[in-house]
Amino acid sequence: MKYLVIAFLFLSCTKQVTKTTETKEPVSPVSPQLPVYYISADGNTTNSGRTPDKPWSISRANNHDFSAGDILQISGKIDEVLYIGREDAGEAGAPLTIQGSGTLKGIDLYNTENITIKQLRFVGEGIMIHQDQDTKEYLSNFIVDSVESSEAMWGLKIHTSGKGFENVSITNSVFHHNRHSGIYTIGNWPEINHRNIHIKNVIAHHNSGTGETNTGHGIVVAGFNGGVIEYSEAYENGSNGDANIGIWAFDAIDITIQYCKSHHNRSKKVDGGGFDLDGGTQQCVIQYCQSWENDGEGFLLFDYGGPNPTKNNTFQYNISYNDARKNTNYGGFTLGGVNPVYNTRLYNNTVYISKGAGVNNGALTFIYGAAMKGLEVKNNIFYADGLGITAYYDSPATMELANNLYYSTKTISLAGLVGDPLFSENLYLTQTSPAVNKGIELDGLPKKDIYNNAITNQRDIGAIESH
Structure with a gap:
């Protein structure tokens, strides 16, 4: 917590008089x-x-x-x-x-x-x-700061059957050992009727799940139009969960998840992943996030079949390291849907995956992949040790692959560069990496990488600029 210390300097002056006057103590103002x-x-x-x-x-x-x-x-x-x-x-x-x-x-x-x-x-x-x-009106201005919430069904839950809430801030707090979720918000489903949420410096861990589906989450935002989740962390959630994710959004518009970490999340059955933009997400972004050692996918985009469209979402400058450790059919990135998923962009991400207990998983995996329409996959590094780059359970309806770097011990038949990215420590690129200065410029790409390194020349492929 930051403390603002304001010092007030009071100046006094004296007035010379020519006669004796009665001296009185100053009268203190009466404070209410x-x-x-x-x-x-x-x-x-x-x-x-x-x-x-x-x-x-x-x-x-x-x-x-x-x-x-x-x-x-x-x-x-x-x-x-x-x-x-x-x-x-x-x-x-x-x-x-x-x-x-x-x-x-x-x-x-x-x-x-x-x-x-x-x-x-x-x-x-x-x-x-x-x-x-x-x-019938929005209810506004909620601040939750520096709290700890545990041993509940939800550490914090927001829900409505009315107009909705707006301007919600949840900061500097810990939500742990809850049963359903650490944080869970929902609108008057399927409406997206809340406005503006900010979650910052929050830790959600060991939220177990109840054994029922869709429980065991860290941080879940649904029903909001406008919001940011940043500098937050989710880990060891879902030990008794199913269809659970560390940090994710569904049925939401214009949500940005950035500078977050999600790792070692578990699931008894499905998922157990790091991050997700799920059904009904629109104009949402996940950027500058790190996922590692999760049972399921590192990053998921999936339309579950609800009434709201899933469209215009972006994943950029993220890292997935050795995800899909246990549950089957997942990869570093896993994409698909029951309903069509429109206009998805995967730019400048780095995926490193070695063979784990999961079967059929690859660096980039598609489940009901035919739902993917207008998918762009560009400037990414996909490194698969002992696995294939891609795994298909239906190929994407339309996919544009451009300027990706692939490495696998198996045969690669994808358009792009093939070769060892020559990682050094922490997935940094060595100066001789084939990814250095090989990125292409794309509309809207940021001018810094995942570790806040400025991009001043031609950008590299992947999430980390060489330096």
Whole structure:
């Protein structure tokens, strides 16, 4: 956490007088009483709640209507849920703030807005943000910062049957040992009716799954139009999961996942991968991300057959290292769909895969690949040791391969460059690599690589520029 220290320098002056005057102490301005309410495990309903030595109990707080700008200071371990409703809503610039050094079983934010939650632990029920169908306006401005949430079904869940939420920020937090997911958001499905989410510096680990399908995720964003997930990490999720991914989005528009890591995720059955843009994602980007040692795919793009189209998505400057360790039919990149998937771009990624327990996996794998329409695969390195470059379960309907570098101990029959990329440590390229200065310029490519190295001359093939 960063602290901003502002020093104020007060200058004083003296005035010379010619006669004796009475000296008085300066009068201190009267500060209004801070709207702080203290809530503690040893509080009770008869205390005032306005001083640390006379805290309220959680039941007393749940029966009070708070006002904009109020602060709830939580201390001790409270094995109950705090309920915040419509009547407790803050205002823009004057949120209701719930903070402290304590632990709550959970917090339930229902039909409310302008709420800040920080520096708290949640054990058992997590953070629930939801609204009902009677809510006709967007509910805005939620900040969740520096929290830890564990042992719940969802560490944090956002869902709606109403208009939706907007301007949600989740930062500097850890979500672990939950059953379904670390973070999970969903709109009024199939609607994409939330707006603007920012997830930064979040760790999601050991969220196990319940044994049922579609559980065991790290971070999942669905139902949002506009958002960024960045500088976050997911690992060791899905030990009892199925169809689970470390960090992913579905039924979402204009979501960017960047500077993230996803590794050692597991699955009892399907997937157990690193990253995913799934069905209903549109204009989404995964860039500058690293995936390694997952049971399933490193990066997945798959349309599951829902009503929203999957189109115009981009994967660029990512690394997959030894993914597809266990589950079958996956590769570093795995693409396909039940419904058509339109206009997908794979640019300047690096895939390194050696033979693992999975069978038929390759660096680039297609499942229901005929769904892929308008696929561009350019400037990538695909390195497969003991495996083929590609594995097809239906070939893509239309695919343009250009300027990729392939290496495999098996026969390669793909258009592009064939040869050993001559990796050095951490998949950097040596100066004699055939990938150096061989990249082609493509519309919209960034001017830096995955490790923030500037691209000043002709770019290299793959995710890492030689230096």
